[in-house]
Amino acid sequence: xxxxxxxxxxxxxxxxxxxxxxxEAGNGKSRKYVVECVESVQPPIPREKKWVLIxxxxxxxxxxxxxxxxxxxxxxxxxxxxxxxxxxxxxxxxFPDNYVPIPKFKIQFARMGEPSLNPAVLxxxxxxxxxxxxxxxxxxxxxxxxxxxxxxxFFEELIEIKEQYYSRGRFQLQFSIHTTDVDKRNELIPIxxxxxxxxxxxxxxxxxxxxxxxxxxxxxxxAVGYPLDAKVIRKHFDPSKxxxxxxxxxxxxxxxxxxxxxxxxxxDSKSSQRVVEMFEKEGFEVILSIGELExxxxxxxxxxxxxxxxxxxxxxxxxxxxxxYGVRIFPS
Ligand code: SF4
Numbered sequence: 001x002x003x004x005x006x007x008x009x010x011x012x013x014x015x016x017x018x019x020x021x022x023x024e025a026g027n028g029k030s031r032k033y034v035v036e037c038v039e040s041v042q043p044p045i046p047r048e049k050k051w052v053l054i055x056x057x058x059x060x061x062x063x064x065x066x067x068x069x070x071x072x073x074x075x076x077x078x079x080x081x082x083x084x085x086x087x088x089x090x091x092x093x094x095f096p097d098n099y100v101p102i103p104k105f106k107i108q109f110a111r112m113g114e115p116s117l118n119p120a121v122l123x124x125x126x127x128x129x130x131x132x133x134x135x136x137x138x139x140x141x142x143x144x145x146x147x148x149x150x151x152x153x154f155f156e157e158l159i160e161i162k163e164q165y166y167s168r169g170r171f172q173l174q175f176s177i178h179t180t181d182v183d184k185r186n187e188l189i190p191i192x193x194x195x196x197x198x199x200x201x202x203x204x205x206x207x208x209x210x211x212x213x214x215x216x217x218x219x220x221x222x223a224v225g226y227p228l229d230a231k232v233i234r235k236h237f238d239p240s241k242x243x244x245x246x247x248x249x250x251x252x253x254x255x256x257x258x259x260x261x262x263x264x265x266x267x268d269s270k271s272s273q274r275v276v277e278m279f280e281k282e283g284f285e286v287i288l289s290i291g292e293l294e295x296x297x298x299x300x301x302x303x304x305x306x307x308x309x310x311x312x313x314x315x316x317x318x319x320x321x322x323x324x325y326g327v328r329i330f331p332s
Contacts (some may be wrong), residue, residue, distance in 0.1 A: 001020055001082070001086070002016065002019045003016055003294070004017045004018065004034065006224050007299060007322065007325045008299075008325050009325065011041070011043065011301035012041065012043065012298065013038060013039065013041070013295050013298050014040075014298075015036050015037075015038050015300050016039075017034060017035075017307065018034065018036070018037060018085075018089070019032050019033065020034070020059075020078065020082045020085070020178075021033035021082075027248050031073055033059050033076075034059075034307065035056035035058075035059060035112050035113060036084070036111055036305060036306060036307065037089075037090060038052075038053070038054040038100070038275050039051065039052070039053050040054070040300055042209065043292060048101075048102060049102065049103060049104060050102065050103070050104040050106070051100075051102045052103075052108060053105075054108045054111045054300075055086040055089050055111055056070075056078065056083075056112035057077070057111075057114075058077050058078060058112060058117070059073075059078070059082060060074035060112065062117070062188060063114050063191050064192075065144065065189050065190070066190070066255070066258050066260065066304075067161075067188065067221070067249060067252060067254055067258070067260055067303055068103070069145070069253050069254050069303060070111065070113070070304075070305040070308070077117070077120060078120060079120050080120040080123035080127065082120075083121065084128070086130060087107060087128070098131075098133050098134070100132060100134035102134070102136050104136055104138070105138070106139070107137070107139050108140040108141075109124075109141045110141070111305075114143060115141050115143060116141075116143045116146060116150060116151040116154045117146060118154075119153070119157075121141070121154075122154065122157050122158065122161060124308055125139060125166075126306070129165050134257065137168070137170070138166065138170040139170070140171075140172040140173075140174065141158070141174065142175075142302075143174070143175055143176070144175075144176050145193045145194040145198070145199055146191055146192065146194075146308075147191075147198075148192070155202060158173075159206055159208070162206065167211070167212070168211070168212035168213070168256055169213060171213070171214065173203070173214075173216050173217065174209065174217040174218075174219050175217070175218055176189075176221075177218050177220055178222065178223070179220075179222070179223070179226035179227055179228060180229045180233060184226045184227065188223075188226065190206070195230070196237070197232070199236075200236045200238070202240055203237070203241055204238070206209040207241055209240065213296065216241060216269035218233065218242055218243070218244050218245070219245050219247070220247070221246075221248065221250070221264075222249065222262070222264060223255075223303070224260075224261040226263075228279065230278040230279045230282040231282060233279070233284070234283065234284070239284045241286065242284070243284065243285045243286070244279045244284045245287045245289055246264060246275055246279075246286060246287070246288050247264070247289045247291070247302065248262045248264040248290065248302045249261075249263070249266075250262075250265070250303045251296055251316040251319035252303045252304055252308075253309055253316060254303075254308070255303070255316070256316035256317075263275070264290075270297045272288050272290070291325055294318050296318055296320075296326065297320065297321035297324065298325050299319065299320045299322075304319065306320065306322070309322065310322065
């Protein structure tokens with residue numbers, strides 16, 4: 001693995017651009033297989049208490065969600081070694097002896113790629129606890145719930161992995177839903193997916209909050225023109241098993257190109273309060289996750305991908321402040 005560049009700062013988040021493979025692309029040219037991985041802290045919580053790593057699982061992503069800069073340019077799946085190499089690099093920068101003494105040390109499989117389409121993610125999850133000396137290790141997997149044979153097998157095995165390695169609240173499973181309108185959901189996430197009934201049935205099997213598991217998270221980054229109705233969610237999902245997470249739709253290049261506008265204004269609490277109350281009224285616990293807006297400028301937030309911003313030469317308002325956060329290119 002070769003680190004090509006890094007962006008960001010130590011106090012909030014850093015994005016690492018890493019090359020994992022190279023092959024012949026014809027005409028004497030080579031093709032580089034590059035992904036990004038991220039480490040972040042969540043001020044005011046210091047890194048000594050909570051540290052989050054976000055890793056890629058594919059080169060590009062075949063799904064091409066309408067709002068996501070990591071989608072497209074699909075070149076295949078990472079191996080377990082390549083997934084683990086991203087983690088090892090970030091960990092060893094700070095903890096060369098491989099001991100991570102942080103009580104909340106979270107690894108998210110959520111940067112580039114849909115993890116359920118890559119079985120190597122399962123192997124990486126299995127090997128993590130033996131590779132790292134990290135008593136606070138917990139994992140998080142975000143998925144749009146593809147309906148394919150590969151994903152079907154993946155989700156079955158995921159239940160066993162959670163039971164064996166990440167029980168008692170050390171696994172956070174997240175389904176990204178975004179809108180309660182089926183057609184609009186298909187527009188945002190253009191692939192055959194599990195229905196709400198299917199997600200609910202799986203979540204019921206996956207999580208046992210009564211045994212200490214985390215509730216399954218339903219993620220919504222609501223956009224103007226994409227309906228959100230808490231009653232539809234309540235009809236399918238049990239608030240004792242599922243929790244709602246609301247985030248702003250991040251200012252990605254793609255959402256800018258598609259004229260998608262966030263329903264949640266991070267600077268105006270009234271815009272989020274209405275959505276939070278709507279779900280609370282239906283009995284759900286709701287996490288409002290505005291996060292550090294500076295992360296948008298670094299390009300480390302969900303749906304962002306610094307390489308997309310560089311190659312498209314686009315810079316949506318309040319994001320990808322590449323000049324401010326500098327590009328530290330590593331010598332080859
Ligand atoms: S949101 Fe996830 S599934 Fe959708 S294009 Fe981005 S990486 Fe792929």
